[in-house]
Amino acid sequence: MKEQQDKKQHETQILQILPKTIRKIFQSESIQYEKLQEIRIRIGQPLLLIMNNEEWILPSGSTDKHIVSKKEMRETLDYISNYSLYAFENEMKQGFITIEGGHRVGLTGKAVIENNRVKNIQYISSINIRIAHEILGCADRILPYITLNKQICHTLIISPPRCGKTTLLRDLVRQISNGNEYIKGCTVGVVDERSELGGCFMGIAQNQMGIRTDILDCCPKAEGMIMLVRSMAPEVIAVDEIGSPDDVHAIEYVMHCGCKLLASVHGSSMEEIKKKPVLNQLILEKRFERYIVLDNSIGIGKIQNIFDERGSQIFQETA
Numbered sequence: 001m002k003e004q005q006d007k008k009q010h011e012t013q014i015l016q017i018l019p020k021t022i023r024k025i026f027q028s029e030s031i032q033y034e035k036l037q038e039i040r041i042r043i044g045q046p047l048l049l050i051m052n053n054e055e056w057i058l059p060s061g062s063t064d065k066h067i068v069s070k071k072e073m074r075e076t077l078d079y080i081s082n083y084s085l086y087a088f089e090n091e092m093k094q095g096f097i098t099i100e101g102g103h104r105v106g107l108t109g110k111a112v113i114e115n116n117r118v119k120n121i122q123y124i125s126s127i128n129i130r131i132a133h134e135i136l137g138c139a140d141r142i143l144p145y146i147t148l149n150k151q152i153c154h155t156l157i158i159s160p161p162r163c164g165k166t167t168l169l170r171d172l173v174r175q176i177s178n179g180n181e182y183i184k185g186c187t188v189g190v191v192d193e194r195s196e197l198g199g200c201f202m203g204i205a206q207n208q209m210g211i212r213t214d215i216l217d218c219c220p221k222a223e224g225m226i227m228l229v230r231s232m233a234p235e236v237i238a239v240d241e242i243g244s245p246d247d248v249h250a251i252e253y254v255m256h257c258g259c260k261l262l263a264s265v266h267g268s269s270m271e272e273i274k275k276k277p278v279l280n281q282l283i284l285e286k287r288f289e290r291y292i293v294l295d296n297s298i299g300i301g302k303i304q305n306i307f308d309e310r311g312s313q314i315f316q317e318t319a
Contacts, residue, residue: 009101010033010034010101011031011033013099013100013101013103014026014033014036014039014101014103014129014131015027016079017076017079017080017099017105017129018039018076018079019071019072019075019076019079020075021066021072022041022047022066022068022072022076025047025058025059025066026058028059029058029059029060031049031051032051032052033131034133035051035052036049036050036051036131037049037050037051037052037053037130037131037133037162038050038128038129038130038131039127039128039129039131040126040127040128040129041068041072041073041076041126041127041128041129042068042125042126042127043068043069043070043073043125043126044067044068045067045068046058046065046066046067046068047065047066047067047068050162053162053296073124073125073127076127077124077127080097080099080105080127081097089119089120090218091195091218092107092120092121093117093118093119093120093121094118094193094194094218095107095108095118095121096194096195098195098199098200098201099201100201100206101132101199101201101206102132102195102196102198102199102200102201102205102206102207103129103130103131103132103199104129104130104132104194104195104196104199105127105128105129105130106127106128106129106130107121107124107126107127108121108124108125108126109121109122109123109124109125109126110122110123130196132196132199132206132207133167134167134170134171134207134208135164135167135171136171136174136208137171138164138167138168138171139168139171139172139175140175141303142168142172142292142303142306142315143172143175143180143182143183144182145290145306145314145315146289146290146292146306147182147183148289150182150183150184151183151184151260152176152183152186152236152260152262153260153289153290154255154260154261154287154288154289154290155172155261155262155263155288155289155290155291155292156263156264156265156273156288156290156291156292157169157262157263157264157265157292157294158264158265158267158268158269158270158272158273158291158292158293158294159264159265159266159267159293159294160266160267160268160294160295160296161266162296163294163295163296163302164294164296165240165264165294166196166197166240166264168292168294169197169238169240169262169264170197170198170207170209172238172262173188173190173197173209173210173213173238173262174208174209174210174213175210176188176210176236176262177209177210177211177212177213178210178211178212185210185211185212186212186234186235186236186260187212187213187214187232187233187234187235187236188209188210188212188213188214188234188235188236188237188238189213189214189215189216189225189228189229189232189234189236189237189238189259190209190213190214190215190216190237190238190239191216191219191220191221191224191225191228191237191238191239192215192216192217192218192219192240193218193219193220193221193224193239193240193241194218194240194241195217195218196240197209197215197238197240198213198215198217200215200217200218203217214228214232214234216228220246221239221242221244221246221247221250222244222246222247222249222250223250224239225237225239225250225251225253225254226250226253226254229253229254229257229259234259235259235260236259236260236261236262237254237259237260237261237262238261238262238263239261239262239263239264240263240264241264241265241266242263242264242265242279243265243266243276243278243279244278245278247278248278248279248281248282251263251282251287252282252287255287261288265279268293268295269293270291270293270305270307270311273291286309286310287309288309289308289309290306290307290308290309291305291306291307291308292305292306293305293306293307295317302317303315303317304316304317305317
């Protein structure tokens with residue numbers, strides 16, 4: 001019963017931000033909302049969505065595809081912002097707005113520059129609605145491999161796009177925060193720069209992040225990691241999509257302060273990550289104790305390999 005209620009709520013959250021004309025198209029289609037990943041709305045272009053890792057152009061089964069109008073874009077923006085884009089200016093300068101349910105709306109248009117930094121986005125011409133999905137328990141299989149003596153190991157998740165790394169990281173945070181047979185409950189600090197992990201809406205996490213979790217929403221990763229160490233005394237810090245030199249310096253600081261670290265990075269293999277100058281030194285110094293490599297060739301969110309700090313394989317997915 002609860003699963004059906006959650007599914008219906010998910011559908012309602014998505015439909016209510018779509019313009020009425022597009023909403024009717026969705027209602028006439030067999031949309032599997034639990035498998036819906038992205039909705040792309042571009043002025044003057046066909047309506048696209050990504051579902052179960054496949055692209056669909058709507059209406060499906062018709063040669064007469066729907067072309068998005070300026071009016072529909074304006075209506076979508078009104079619904080997303082509750083008729084006040086100005087109220088979301090701080091988020092928009094990062095290129096997205098997070099809405100109820102934790103769904104993230106990416107925006108492109110004319111960038112307004114002030115002091116060599118993006119202040120806002122005007123004349124919005126494209127929207128990418130990235131649908132938030134929680135898969136509770138998706139980290140169950142890997143916990144025995146990344147914990148030791150009831151503590152989490154410094155862990156880096158390596159993943160190509162659309163392989164479920166954020167979903168996996170989110171569930172790891174939840175389980176580490178709550179505690180279970182593999183790990184004692186820990187205070188977890190999350191730096192959620194793009195509001196994808198917690199999916200915070202008006203400061204409140206929409207996703208289940210655990211009872212001992214503190215979230216810095218819309219905060220730059222490097223600055224946020226240091227802020228959490230200094231202010232919240234976390235035992236574990238979690239960040240998504242590291243990659244800059246500042247991120248690496250903050251990671252070193254966190255580790256030197258005795259915090260365990262969970263992080264993710266874009267990549268398809270250990271070999272690819274080793275070629276990234278900002279991460280190679282961390283690997284050579286064996287800073288991370290576990291590496292999880294995801295792969296979508298055998299299904300979204302599938303674990304291809306798990307390696308230890310020496311690069312030895314301790315888990316491999318079998319077909």
